[in-house]
Amino acid sequence: MNGEAALLLLADSRLPAGGHAHSGGVEEAVRRGTVTGTGDLARFLRGRLATTGLVTAALAAAACELAACDAFSDTSPDTVSDTAARAAREASEAAAGRARGDADTHPRRPSGGGDTSGTPATRPERHHTEGDTRVRGLSGGGDGLELWRRLDDEADARTVSPAQREAARTQGRLLLRTARRMWPSAALDTLARAVPEGAHHPVALGAAAAAAGCAPRQAALAAAYASVTGPATAAVRLLGLDPVAVHRLLSDLTPALEEAARSACAALGDAAPAHGGPDGEPHAEPDDGPDAWRARWAALPGHGAPALDLLAEGHLINPMKLFVS
Amino acid sequence: MTAVTARALIRTEAAAGGRTRLETLRSDPPLTLRQTGPHRVHIVSTAAGPLRGDHLDLAVDVAPGTSLEVRSVAATLVLPGLPDTPSVMVVRARVGAGASLCFSPEPTVLAAGCAHRLVVRLSLAEDATVFWREEIVFGRHGERPGRGHARFDATVAGRPLLRHDLVIGEEEVTGSPAVYGDARCVGSTLLAGPAWARAAPPCAGRERRAVLGDGWAALPLTGPGVQVCALGADAVQLRERLLRGEDAATACAPPGPPAATPAA
Amino acid sequence: MGAYHDDLHDAADPHGRALRLGIGGPVGSGKTALVAALCRSLGPSLRLGVVTNDIYTTEDADFLRRAGVIDPERVIAVQTGCCPHTAIRDDIAANLDAVETLEDRFGPLDLVIVESGGDNLTATFSRGLADRQIFVLDVSGGDKVPRKGGPGVTSADLLVVNKTDLAPMVGADLTVMSRDAAAVRDGKPVLFTSIREDKGARAVADWVTDMVGAWQREHGEPHEHAGGHAGHGAAGRAARRAPVSRPA
Numbered sequence: 120m121n122g123e124a125a126l127l128l129l130a131d132s133r134l135p136a137g138g139h140a141h142s143g144g145v146e147e148a149v150r151r152g153t154v155t156g157t158g159d160l161a162r163f164l165r166g167r168l169a170t171t172g173l174v175t176a177a178l179a180a181a182a183c184e185l186a187a188c189d190a191f192s193d194t195s196p197d198t199v200s201d202t203a204a205r206a207a208r209e210a211s212e213a214a215a216g217r218a219r220g221d222a223d224t225h226p227r228r229p230s231g232g233g234d235t236s237g238t239p240a241t242r243p244e245r246h247h248t249e250g251d252t253r254v255r256g257l258s259g260g261g262d263g264l265e266l267w268r269r270l271d272d273e274a275d276a277r278t279v280s281p282a283q284r285e286a287a288r289t290q291g292r293l294l295l296r297t298a299r300r301m302w303p304s305a306a307l308d309t310l311a312r313a314v315p316e317g318a319h320h321p322v323a324l325g326a327a328a329a330a331a332g333c334a335p336r337q338a339a340l341a342a343a344y345a346s347v348t349g350p351a352t353a354a355v356r357l358l359g360l361d362p363v364a365v366h367r368l369l370s371d372l373t374p375a376l377e378e379a380a381r382s383a384c385a386a387l388g389d390a391a392p393a394h395g396g397p398d399g400e401p402h403a404e405p406d407d408g409p410d411a412w413r414a415r416w417a418a419l420p421g422h423g424a425p426a427l428d429l430l431a432e433g434h435l436i437n438p439m440k441l442f443v444s
Numbered sequence: 445m446t447a448v449t450a451r452a453l454i455r456t457e458a459a460a461g462g463r464t465r466l467e468t469l470r471s472d473p474p475l476t477l478r479q480t481g482p483h484r485v486h487i488v489s490t491a492a493g494p495l496r497g498d499h500l501d502l503a504v505d506v507a508p509g510t511s512l513e514v515r516s517v518a519a520t521l522v523l524p525g526l527p528d529t530p531s532v533m534v535v536r537a538r539v540g541a542g543a544s545l546c547f548s549p550e551p552t553v554l555a556a557g558c559a560h561r562l563v564v565r566l567s568l569a570e571d572a573t574v575f576w577r578e579e580i581v582f583g584r585h586g587e588r589p590g591r592g593h594a595r596f597d598a599t600v601a602g603r604p605l606l607r608h609d610l611v612i613g614e615e616e617v618t619g620s621p622a623v624y625g626d627a628r629c630v631g632s633t634l635l636a637g638p639a640w641a642r643a644a645p646p647c648a649g650r651e652r653r654a655v656l657g658d659g660w661a662a663l664p665l666t667g668p669g670v671q672v673c674a675l676g677a678d679a680v681q682l683r684e685r686l687l688r689g690e691d692a693a694t695a696c697a698p699p700g701p702p703a704a705t706p707a708a
Numbered sequence: 709m710g711a712y713h714d715d716l717h718d719a720a721d722p723h724g725r726a727l728r729l730g731i732g733g734p735v736g737s738g739k740t741a742l743v744a745a746l747c748r749s750l751g752p753s754l755r756l757g758v759v760t761n762d763i764y765t766t767e768d769a770d771f772l773r774r775a776g777v778i779d780p781e782r783v784i785a786v787q788t789g790c791c792p793h794t795a796i797r798d799d800i801a802a803n804l805d806a807v808e809t810l811e812d813r814f815g816p817l818d819l820v821i822v823e824s825g826g827d828n829l830t831a832t833f834s835r836g837l838a839d840r841q842i843f844v845l846d847v848s849g850g851d852k853v854p855r856k857g858g859p860g861v862t863s864a865d866l867l868v869v870n871k872t873d874l875a876p877m878v879g880a881d882l883t884v885m886s887r888d889a890a891a892v893r894d895g896k897p898v899l900f901t902s903i904r905e906d907k908g909a910r911a912v913a914d915w916v917t918d919m920v921g922a923w924q925r926e927h928g929e930p931h932e933h934a935g936g937h938a939g940h941g942a943a944g945r946a947a948r949r950a951p952v953s954r955p956a
Contacts, residue, residue: 233485426622
């Protein structure tokens with residue numbers, strides 16, 4: 120699978136992007152006594168993955184797909200690195216292929232079968248000219264800026280706690296700073312311009328994944344992985360837990376990580392909102408420009424975790440803390 | 445056992461003197477509606493349920509400049525029914541310019557063995573005001589909860605304000621200190637409208653501060669609204685916490701309480 | 709917090725931006741007192757910003773703000789998630805963000821001081837974060853510490869041995885410390901201070917002033933939005949990779 124080595128770099132806790140200082144609510148849960156050992160940590164991580172993890176995976180996949188198309192459509196090949204250009208072209212083909220597929224058939228695809236879950240390299244038979252591989256409507260920089268802002272708004276709408284939004288923006292800003300030096304690309308520059316105060320972390324992560332040559336599925340997996348490994352490491356530090364016991368918990372979660380990445384991409388494949396209604400939302404007309412993107416993002420999962428919201432706000436006002444969030 | 449499909453519609457129109465008139469009030473049993481005030485409607489369940497397989501659909505259309513309050517006379521008890529088919533309740537609400545909607549039914553109780561899907565799609569005009577309360581109880585007293593999935597989508601002039609899913613009764617979330625902890629109920633209230641619009645565009649590090657209480661929080665959204673979320677050991681405690689959060693949320697809206705706030 | 713710049717591909721580019729000075733050392737050696745002293749001495753002549761990396765609280769930042777030696781807005785506290793050395797060496801993203809935030813808000817600045825959380829003798833600053841670094845020891849840890857070395861003692865641009873007023877009480881021999889430090893530091897300077905008695909840490913402040921002067925002669929006067937907007941041509945890159953200049 121292409122992008123595998125880049126995925127390892129992106130998901131590595133040693134990636135210098137500030138992630139080590141975030142506990143994802145664990146520090147406050149430890150302080151309040153709701154996480155005390157490996158048993159409740161296991162339930163904490165599983166619940167976090169099923170909620171925040173799924174949402175960030177979906178946003179990362181969406182951002183990865185957008186970055187690939189954005190980079191390809193408004194950048195001349197000589198201004199992006201070979202890797203980025205190739206990744207952009209391949210992912211763009213995948214996205215365009217999916218959009219066409221949706222138009223040809225119906226918006227709901229069987230779970231697990233979405234093109235987004237595959238890797239761009241699995242479609243070597245496609246030979247497009249530049250014009251063919253564009254997703255229409257993303258032809259100018261203005262659209263790119265507007266779409267990045269909209270995707271970031273979608274992340275805002277799924278993050279009800281202001282403390283969590285702030286933590287997500289801080290992490291996103293630091294990741295983008297690092298990613299722009301590691302994988303220079305036009306899409307990352309556009310994202311930085313679109314959301315100067317810092318994009319949500321999963322949005323930045325998905326964009327970075329595209330710049331590194333990863334597919335949306337891989338971006339989703341990296342986001343799901345980050346949603347549990349950061350808190351797990353924080354718990355080891357805060358509670359003095361046996362690090363091997365905690366890694367055993369993480370290894371137990373690997374099927375759930377794969378599943379989260381799969382459903383994130385399946386959700387992205389669902390072009391139409393589940394229940395179209397008398398509202399102002401754009402209807403899904405695949406291959407029909409920015410509205411198609413917006414409609415697909417509207418349907419992405421927004422799984423909330425009220426306890427995490429309360430923990431995040433409690434953490435923010437606690438003056439004695441080791442972690443940023 | 446036969447599954448039921450029922451549709452109901454509430455539509456207001458502006459009447460002379462700035463008053464609101466109920467233009468349409470149409471319902472199908474078991475989703476029965478009764479007008480109980482000049483601009484108030486109660487949902488009256490005329491049968492047990494919903495059961496698995498039932499599909500209930502409520503459309504609410506609040507015309508520009510009018511106001512509407514929707515309540516229910518009793519809690520909704522969701523029961524098991526057809527295997528492999530969830531019961532579905534869909535509420536689509538559109539609130540026009542300058543209009544206000546207060547939607548605060550009694551709690552939904554997920555009885556053991558049920559599988560319920562609740563979908564709310566709320567579309568607000570730029571200067572519409574809404575108060576929307578949702579309470580979910582994890583099973584009747586002493587029983588395991590059934591399964592539930594509530595999806596809430598709110599947009600303001602087509603822009604996303606809140607997109608929120610709650611999943612109940614699934615193994616991953618049950619008893620997780622990250623999701624509901626040891627709570628037996630979850631509730632939320634969305635208060636939205638021009639009164640909650642932020643003065644200046646957001647910038648990082650300048651998020652509006654939440655108000656945090658014991659088991660509840662009033663969480664300012666990026667868009668013009670505040671989401672109150674609460675967890676509770678029982679429905680009484682949950683309501684108490686939501687009311688505190690709603691007070692706090694009302695206090696963050698500078699020009700005073702919005703028209704849509706219901707009497708507690 | 710921080711803002712994006714047009715180009716971050718070479719974020720360490722030194723052209724036209726403030727000198728970034730790291731101050732590290734073990735817990736209790738007097739890092740925060742030294743930062744306060746430098747603010748007191750240099751505040752009138754240099755445009756300053758300070759980033760603190762407390763382990764558990766914002767105590768150091770609060771101390772500096774209360775001390776009245778610097779505009780409280782010019783002090784940013786960074787949380788390090790139990791790992792203060794990670795934040796200055798392995799993953800410097802949060803500290804870089806804080807430095808550039810200060811430059812954005814108050815720039816141009818002449819000097820940004822990054823104070824590490826108290827750590828062990830192996831903690832040093834990444835060259836991606838600090839252009840120069842000071843390692844602070846105190847005599848109460850015993851006069852063997854310089855001999856034991858460690859990257860902080862051996863490689864810092866300046867070694868400060870603080871609390872010399874306590875030397876007689878803890879039986880520390882300053883001559884031994886001076887000799888041992890010289891032996892492992894390859895000629896780099898060592899200064900002995902007692903910040904309790906010398907509130908402005910004059911000798912250290914003079915050294916820092918020299919460093920800032922040399923920095924500006926080499927890389928130009930700090931200018932608006934210098935943090936990341938700086939050009940990154942061949943000359944800039946060559947300058948960045950030039951050997952770190954040593955104090956005269």
